[in-house]
Amino acid sequence: MAAATLYDKLWDDHVVRYEGDTALLYIDRQLIHEVTSPQAFEGLRIHGRRPRRPEANLAVPDHNVPTTRRAAGITDPVARLQVETLVHNCAEFGITLFGMDDPRQGIVHVIGPETGFTLPGTTMVCGDSHTSTHGAFGALAFGIGTSEVEHVLATRCLVQRKSKAMLISVDGSLGPGITAKDVVLAIIGEIGTAGGTGYVLEFGGDAVRALSMEGRMTICNMAIEAGARAGLIAVDEKTIDYLRGRPYAPQGELFDQAAAHWRTLQSDPGAVFDREVHLDAASIKPQVTWGTSPEMVAPVDGRVPDPDRITDPAKAAGVRRALVYMGLSPGTAITDIRPDKVFIGSCTNSRIEDLRAAAEVVKGRKVAEGIKLAMVVPGSGPVKEQAEAEGLDRIFREAGFEWREPGCSMCLAMNADRLEPGERCASTSNRNFEGRQGYGGRTHLVSPAMAAAAAVAGRFVDVRDL
Amino acid sequence: MQPFTNFTGIVCPLDRSNVDTDAIIPKQFLKSIQRSGFGPNLFDEWRYLDTGEPGRDNSGRPLNPSFVLNDPRYAGASILLTRANFGCGSSREHAPWALADYGFKVILAEGFADIFFNNCFENGILPIVLDPAVIDRLFAQASGPGALQVQVELAGQTLAPAGGDVIPFDVHPYRKHCLLLGLDEIGQTLQHADAIAGYEERRQQQAPWLFT
Secondary structure, eight states: OOOOOHHHHHHHTTEEEEETTEEEEEOOEEEEOSSSSHHHHHHHHHHTOOOSSGGGEEEOOOSSOOSSOGGGOOOSHHHHHHHHHHHHHHHHHTOEEOOTTOTTOBOHHHHHHHHTOSOTTOEEEESSGGGGGGGGGTOEEEEOOHHHHHHHHHHSEEEEEOOEEEEEEEESOOOTTOOHHHHHHHHHHHHOTTTTTTEEEEEESHHHHTSOHHHHHHHHHGGGGGTOSEEEOOOOHHHHHHHTTOTTSOOHHHHHHHHHHHTTOSOOTTOOOSEEEEEEGGGOOOEEEOSSSTTOEEETTOBOOOGGGOOSHHHHHHHHHHHHHHTOOTTOBGGGOOOSEEEEOTTTSOSHHHHHHHHHHHTTOOOOTTOOEEEEOOSBHHHHHHHHHTTHHHHHHHHTOEEOOSSSGGGTTOSSOOOOTTOEEEEOSSOOOTTTTSTTOEEEEOOHHHHHHHHHHSSOOOGGGO | OOOOOOEEEEEEEOOOSSOBHHHHSOGGGGGOOOSSOOGGGTTHHHHBSSOOOTTOOOTTSOBOTTSGGGOGGGTTOOEEEOOSSBTBSOOOTHHHHHHHHHTOOEEEESOBOHHHHHHHHTTTOEEEEOOHHHHHHHHHHHTSSSOOEEEEETTTTEEEETTSOOEEOOOOHHHHHHHHHTOOHHHHHHTTHHHHHHHHHHHHHHOGGGGO
């Protein structure tokens, strides 16, 4: 048999039937949140359909939930109705829900792995583009629209065509202080926001293998920002150790049986990819985005580009427009950019390791004058609890950070956490699009350590120099 | 879904690359639990000079005169012409809902983001990928003093710009079939319920831990 990629193996394991080049692909797991599901449940109701295997779905509200005083409820009546609609739909259709007051509540892509709902070798979807996160476990995980959410609820299948496979190998070792976020921003800077379109990306190489599961999730999370259908990382003992004992993971003998299968989930030696990209890990520096697309990124010792020096007219126009929006002049040093707000959170960077990295920088320091707001939003109830047990909340509070309740928060600003027009933010989230964090807001994407460093310095600085 | 029928429509040229779904429909409108009514807020942050809110009457809001959708030449446009990587970012199906609600039936681009591309077909919108040189030519034609009209013929897979050469395009046969007949895709899949049940039975043998 020909050497297979990890993607080939996952794909072949889930084909129910083919019609030409189009497969009916079986979906093992679906995560559901309040924003992209109401119309899907309504569709089921209109057609008199019931979910197939309701137990294969897990729902949680995360986008609209307040991160302050949870007990006060949601004040915005439109948002409140959406969360209540999720509660009613889950009750009506027999789907497990971690409600707003459940200690397990959190960002959908944090609680999937945390509960062991995310498992290697599965196909997994959610009406959310950052579903690619779960590829860190060797699962084929991708975001879908609401019509497809309904399709999976009703049939447990999706009509799919196979993507191409790209290997992104980060060779060698990362320097001290360089994190998964810097790696993935460097990758997107290299291949571009549409560089992964039509592909499933497998991240490999020594530097990726050396990452923790949290770091791997950060990388796969942003595969979508390179336009990819999904991101994947091969299973190893770290994957298996992470899952052992999680409530929705198999237990006892069944876990061992599953783990034996999971250990086969790597690309075979000699497997052929449609494209391979190699990055030298040692050359990756802390990254800061300066524009309105994640590919508009520079190392912290770099400068904002000059559009007059870009030969491609479409690209130059894009840079020009981005600089106007961002309020930046060509040639500005990244370290001369001063944020107004700092946001540490999101499905990209709100796990315990992220909070530890930020706290280490913040410890014994104060948020700089001129920073109007610095906030930490843990990814889930259990992350928050763990951080508090380690005293991280005290470190943040003493430095002048706000310590909030779990949710998506200012990554997309659907709740009350947002930027005002013209405000500039050092953010550990995943998108720096125009208006993403609030109308007229200006986002710079960075790692948790770099966001913490910006908070205490009042401008972007190389965290390695602190 | 309504069957996709041949039509002739006005082309609205949106000369930007990497238009993301946050720009197509900003987040505050995602709080709706409906599928309809998003058209007036399509491209809200570019189209108006103030900030839109759900439930607000949009008729009296100040329009941004330099945004292409507000150009009288393109009133009633049903074909959107744009550049590379259209629809990137968030998976929100509210983006095609807003485009369809406004009246767009076809989007011509150098390329589309994957999830958005799929979401279009689910909502009777035909996204067409064209060669950058063809896109350039259409931009030139659509940006003239008069609006460009294009005739769209899905069965024969052709675009006929008024006074120009016919442009053939590709579309996946399954997608074309569903669009032409206005099929309920879930209904199509449910015809294979036996195959799905058979798969589940096999899968349960191989991976019993997924069925506990």
